[in-house]
Amino acid sequence: MTKRLAIGIIGTGGIARFHAEAYLKLDYVDVVAVADVVPGRARQFADSLGLIGAQAFDSHEEMLKLPLDGVSICTPNVSHHRTSVDALRAGKNVLLEKPMSVTLQQAVEMVEASQASDKMLTIGFQPRYDPNMKKLQEIVQSGRLGNVYYVETGGGRRRGMPGGTFIRKDLAGAGAMADIGCYSLDLALNTLGHPRPLTVSAFTSNHFGTNKLYHPEADKFEVEDFGIALVRFENDLVLQFKISWAMHMDTLGPTIFLGSDAGLKITSAGTGPWSGVWDGSIGSMTLFHDDFGGHTETRVPLIEHSVNLFQAKVHDFAEAVRDGRFAPIPGQQILIQQAIIDGVLRSADQRREVSVELPASLI
Template sequence: MTKTMRIGIIGSGGIAHAHINQYKKLADVEIVGVADVVPGKAKQFVEAQGLGGAQPFEDHRKLLELDLDGVSICTPNVSHHQTTVDALRAGKNVLLEKPMSVTLAEAIDMVETQRESGKMLTIGFQPRYDPNMKLVQDIVQSGKLGKVYYVETGGGRRRGMPGGTFIRKELAGAGAMADIGCYSLDMALNAMGYPKPLTVSAYTSNYFGTNPLYHPQASQFEVEDFGVALVRFEGDLVLQFKISWAMHMDSLGSTMFLGSEGGLKVNPHGTGNWSGVWDGKVGNMTLFHDFMGQQTSTPVPVIEHQKDLFFEKVRDFVEAVREDRPAPIPGDQILIQQAIIDGVLRSAESKREVAIELP
């Protein structure tokens, strides 16, 4: 008989609903507790979701005293670090929503705690479960492109600015760079095997978020809505990273991998104000190369699928815990992109290139 997995939820905001909806689809999974610092909010969530015997808490540490196989952490960005560290120290496996943390120091502490605890820390990048993302990785790592020397990634929404906790620095830590930029970075870095970053030179702005013509909470907007950076890596590789929540442009372009023997262009999926970023499916792809001495291009067939990527993420976490497998998307890997985002924010603030130092 399959063991029932006992899961807790920390944070009962919008993204927690997405987690609960996926856990409900899984047999042998029981939500036994929900925690939220807002008085009464966890209780309201439990009742609204019909979670039956799940216990509500206002202190996540009380939730962690329960017998749990794992927790989903769905809190605002600024509390990712402490809730994750507390959960790992309490002997719980963790599925943490992106971005991993606010600062590099926090991410390092989270990874060190994970190693000390022997528990799992996996980060919630559901786009990885699109088979086309795996196809991009396979092409880049196949050698067909030769030596990859330049990568361009990012994306931009013409209009797609969130509000609430996403725009307050004390809760989010950062804006578009962390919110949707982390997806773009994961797509490119994972395809290349997560190389080690060395330096970053960056610029950020928030001309749209702070303008009441474009955002109803302009007076509360404290983070960046646009950013661009040049990142240098070991192995003579550079990456141009650009992201935008809002702009007077239809697109910031494709993701591109330039190599000595070929190039790969990957277009984002979808249309409209909230499209243009890598938080979901992949659009059409093209391989540029020479054949018989002639320049040519080959369309890469997109793999059609009906996968619910968020469900795949949650299911993989549960199965990895059940089968005692390594973390599907390990924290010590995502630490590298957190170092880049940290460098972007430091560089933009100081208006100069900064070094990225990893332990």
């Protein structure tokens, strides 16, 4: 008989609804509890989804007293650290929405809590479940490119600036870097096998967010809407990372991997002013190499699929809990990403190159 899982959801914003709907498609999962700091909102959320029998709480601490197998954390960025650590210490497995945390130290404490409790901390990067993302990783890690020495990644929206909690530094920690830049970093780092960063040299700005012509909350805008960084890794690998919520341009260019034997160029799928970032699927993939006595370009066929990436992320977490597997996207991997974002913000603030320091025991 399949083990039934008792799952709780912390936070009831828009993203939480996608989590709940994904769980409802699994016949071995019961969403038994919901928590939100706004009084009454958890009950309203549970009732709107027909979660019969689910308990509602105004405090995640009270909810975590229940015998839950796992929790989805769908709160604002500033709450990711506290709720994750509390859940892990309470013996619950955790599926956490991106970004992992506001600060690097918070991310370190979250990984330490996961290790101490022997419970999984997995971070929600659903693009990893795209079959074409897996093909990209397979090509690069097969050695087809030879020695990969340079990667360029990132994306830009011509217009696509959020508001509310996303633009407050005390609640979000960072702007475009954390919101959509984390997807670009995860694309590159996961494809490369999570190399260890050494230094970061970066620049950020917020010309659009602080201008009332472009943002209705310009007087409250405290984070960056554009950033660019040069990241040095071990083994003479260099990454150029660039991201933008708004710009007078149609694109910041494709993601490219340059190797000693071949190069790979990929573009993101999607159209419109909020597209152009790596939060979804691949639009094209082209291999550049020398064969038959000359320069050759090979269009890599994309895999046609109907995978619901978000559901795949939630279902993989539930299956990992049920089957006792390791975290699908472990916090140790995303800790490297958090270290780079931390380095970007420090470098931009200090206007110089900075070192990236990571506890060796955690990666």
